Each structure stands twice: as structure tokens, then as C-alpha cells.
Amino acid sequence: MSDTFRLGYVPGATPGKWARVWRERLDVPLDLVQVDAADAVAALDRGDVDAAIARLPVDKTRLSAILLYEELPVVVVSRDHLLAATEEDEVVTAADIADDVVHLAADDVLYGAGPGSESPGSGGPVPGLRPVAYREDGSIDVSGTPERPPTTAEAIAWVAAGAGVTIVPLSLARLHHRKDVAYRVLDGGPTAPVGLVWVSERTTDLVDEMVGIVRGRTVNSSRGRAAPQPAAPATTAKQARAQQTRAGANRKPASGSAKQPRKPQRGAGAGGKGAGGKGARGRGGTGRRPR
DSSP states (O other): OOSOEEEEEOTTOOOHHHHHHHHHHOSSOEEEEEOOGGGHHHHHHHTSOSEEEEESOOOTTTEEEEEEEEEOEEEEEETTSGGGGSOTTOOBOGGGGTTSBBOOOTTOSSSOSOTTOOOTTSOSOOOSBOOOEEOTTSOEETTSOOOOOSSHHHHHHHHHTTSOBEEEEHHHHHHTOOTTEEEEEBTTOOOEEEEEEEEGGGOOHHHHHHHHHHTTOOTTSTTOOOOOOOOOOOOOHHHHHHHHHHHHHTOOOOTTSOOOOOOOOTTOSSSSSOTTSHHHHHTSTTOOOOO
């Protein structure tokens, strides 16, 4: 077995609860390694990590994956936007941002394509207006490629500056939250699935351990493995004799031993109200308590 298990996780993922269970059950050290969402599979291929909590889908012809949860999409707007005045638990629709320019980051994990497009594997058409490209003199270049923020953090910074809105998974909105922006859940938007991923050909015992933990298996389940328990110390001959002596001193008398004399029953004396007398009917007889 490896001396350490390396678990990668993408920004926004929270591996803490699974790491805590691992450390409670196993003596093998666990290293948490943050990797970019776009680099998670490459980190697995390079062997930088043994498994990763990553964005799905992945290539299942060579990778194994277990779905852990799906994140809700949120619209991030500036504090000056009308949607920022709505209640925090209020959802918005695509119609609510139909007149806003939507900037998707280059590392977008929801749509996988530019605004206004619907390519295979994407989250569908991006709501809102398509960004435009500008020439150096400030005029619009209708044939140019619009600039995209390189990261989700940068896209939220653009939003804070009033450049438009962006759509990201809820965890990333929380991770990059700023006081000058707000976010609301986008009703009907694409979800962002997150799963445990590893290279199928490298399914080791420790990978199986992590699979069991994220699936909620208990330590006593058929496929769970607890940390090895230390062997009990050997009992010496002297200790064994001492234990036998103590056991003999505390042993109860055998069934054939002398018995304690029984208490005479009330009314059972020779001169009293014995068998066939009034005492037998009133006190003995059926053995029931008088009503």
C-alpha cells in the first residue's frame, strides 16, 4: 500500500467530511490536493492524485466515476442590479436577464460553449445577450471574437464593475463572493454534477476505501475495512494461574452443595390450620393473591 492517499478536489468542492471519516478509520495519511477543474483528469493521468472530486461528465472508457451531488446554477449580478433587490431565496428565470450581457468564464463548467450557442454536451442555450468584440478605437467588431474572462473569479470581478452578469455553480459563487455582488438561483438552468473520479486501471484497495466512504458504507459493512487493531498481549503462565485462582474464589457453589434451610410457610405447622383445614383454602390453595 502507498504511504499516503492523495485526494484531489476542484474549486468549490468540500471534501472535509469524507476526509474526516478517512482519518477516523484508517492509519494511512490523506493529502488533500486542490486542482483546477480543467486539470483534474490530467492530474489523475499524471498520477499527481489517486482520486479526485471533480466535475462530471468524464470519459468513462478509461475513468471510473461516482456521482456525489449536483449543484444549482446561480446568476451573479452587481449590487446595483434590480435582481439584487429581490429576496435571497427568490429564484430568477432566463427572462429576468434577457436584456443583460452574460459573460461566461473560459473555465465555465455549466454551458461549455459561448453565449447564444447550443453545442453537444453543453447546458443548452445561454440566456441573455451575447457579448460583442471591440476594436482598439472602441468601435464594435461584428466579426471579431468577444473577450472572455479567463476564470470564474475574473468573471465575477467584471460583474462587480457593471459589465454584465455571469452564471456559475452555487459553490463557486460562494467561493468567490464579494460584497459588491449578489447571486440568485437560476430556475431551469443546467446543474453542475460533481463526482469521485479515478483511473479505472488504478483501482487500488485505498481507492476502494474512499469509494466506500463517499457511498456512506459503515466500518462494519461487507466491503468496509477498518484500521487494523493491535494484537492483544500474550498471557503468561503465571498470569493464567492467577486468573484461575481468582475465578475459583468467585465461583458459586455447585448445585449439589449444602442448601440454606427453607423458611417455614405460614400456617403450615402441625398444630395449625394445615392441609385440609381452613388455612389451606385461605392462604395456600391456588397460590394467587387474595382479591
